[in-house]
Amino acid sequence: MLFLSIHFVIFVGRILNFKLFIMKKITLFAFALFSVGAIAQTSISGNTAEITASGSSSAPERTGAEIVLTNSNNPVDVTDGGVACWNSGDGTYSENSFFRSYDLTDYGVTDGDFNISSLEFGQGSADDGKELFLNVYVADNIDLEVATLVFVDGVLHTASSADDLSLVTVPADITVPGGSIVVFEVNAGDSGANAGETYFPGNNGDGETAPSYLQAADCGVNVPTPVADVAGQESYVMNVVGEPVLSVGENALSQVSIYPNPASDVLNINAPASVEVTGVAIYDVLGKKSNVSMVNGQINVSGLANGVYILSLETSAGTLTEKIVKN
Incomplete structure (x- = not known):
């Protein structure tokens, strides 16, 4: 009986050790999964x-x-x-x-x-x-x-x-x-x-x-x-x-051409048929207005002193201003 009891204790001990071994494996596996999950997180x-x-x-x-x-x-x-x-x-x-x-x-x-x-x-x-x-x-x-x-x-x-x-x-x-x-x-x-x-x-x-x-x-x-x-x-x-x-008026004004610039004698104003020029003025850099007029699409600038001026055209599409140079 003593012999059988000793073997039974040894047998049970081995089973318990095996279970502990399995439990350790499971614990380590679970820890490994947790570690991977902890590392692979959605973040910025x-x-x-x-x-x-x-x-x-x-x-x-x-x-x-x-x-x-x-x-x-x-x-x-x-x-x-x-x-x-x-x-x-x-x-x-x-x-x-x-x-x-x-x-x-x-x-x-x-x-x-x-x-x-x-x-x-x-x-x-x-x-x-x-x-x-x-x-x-x-x-x-x-x-x-x-x-x-x-x-x-x-x-x-x-x-x-x-x-x-x-x-x-x-x-x-x-x-x-x-x-x-x-x-x-x-x-x-x-x-x-x-x-x-x-x-x-x-x-x-x-x-x-x-x-x-x-x-x-x-x-x-x-x-x-x-x-x-x-x-x-x-x-x-x-x-x-x-x-x-551009608005309709701005688009029309963008089609008005002024040439040559610089000019020495005559400044040409070429406007599309939809734009009527109703007034013209030229100002020097001090704001002084020069007496000029437009005839047949041309402005005579021969009487102006050489320098920089601002041309202002009043039209049916709005006011157009442009810097011109007299030389």
């Missing part, structure tokens, strides 16, 4: 992968009449990538919106309309095929944390990694009222369970004149918020390019 962070500058940072060609709405001291160069709300562990990407706001009155566009011909944004890095929605709004406040945004129009753009660390230009045809506060959004959607569908904004270190804004609900940023308040200082390169839309 940057892309730690090496980014190759394969795009071009040369300045886009501009026409003389174009106005560039920008908050960047350097609106062309893209030198690094910014942060976004994503899971750096499994590569899944949450919805992110990157914003800039501009007051058209700061650019002298106080009335009429402003036609947006292109939207420009710096791309830090993006996966091929990532869809970006470039949206334009008007707002009732330049501070987007408290502003109400009204959607105007947008453009869909498919990103390419070839544009990493470069300024991307996307054509647009969007009209907003003069005097508006214009808001430009780059919206990058949620990737769901898919990895490899990321977009990170492009920055440079040359400073900004107004805040860059980020909205990312999955990371607790539920309204457009200055990115400096949630993730440190960043300066998104985001520009809106366009031209004021």
Whole structure:
């Protein structure tokens, strides 16, 4: 009996040791899973992968009449990538919106309309095929944390990694009222369970004149918020390019030509049939008016002293003023 009892104790001890061994394995496995989960969290962070500058940072060609709405001291160069709300562990990407706001009155566009011909944004890095929605709004406040945004129009753009660390230009045809506060959004959607569908904004270190804004609900940023308040200082390169839309009268006046300039004897005024010239005056730089008249579309300036003058034409489409030189 003593022999059997000893073996029974040994047998039971082995079972208990085996159970303890199994329990330790299970505990370690659970701890490992917890550790992975703790590391791979959705948060606001940057892309730690090496980014190759394969795009071009040369300045886009501009026409003389174009106005560039920008908050960047350097609106062309893209030198690094910014942060976004994503899971750096499994590569899944949450919805992110990157914003800039501009007051058209700061650019002298106080009335009429402003036609947006292109939207420009710096791309830090993006996966091929990532869809970006470039949206334009008007707002009732330049501070987007408290502003109400009204959607105007947008453009869909498919990103390419070839544009990493470069300024991307996307054509647009969007009209907003003069005097508006214009808001430009780059919206990058949620990737769901898919990895490899990321977009990170492009920055440079040359400073900004107004805040860059980020909205990312999955990371607790539920309204457009200055990115400096949630993730440190960043300066998104985001520009809106366009031209004021001329009124009917302004468009007609733009067709009036005055030549030659400089002039020595005769100044020719060529106006379209829809514009009638009803009065003409020439002023020197001190504001003194010279006695001149227009006959058959010509103004005799031979009696004027050499110098710079202001020509004022009263027309059926409004008043046109232009600097002229007498030599």
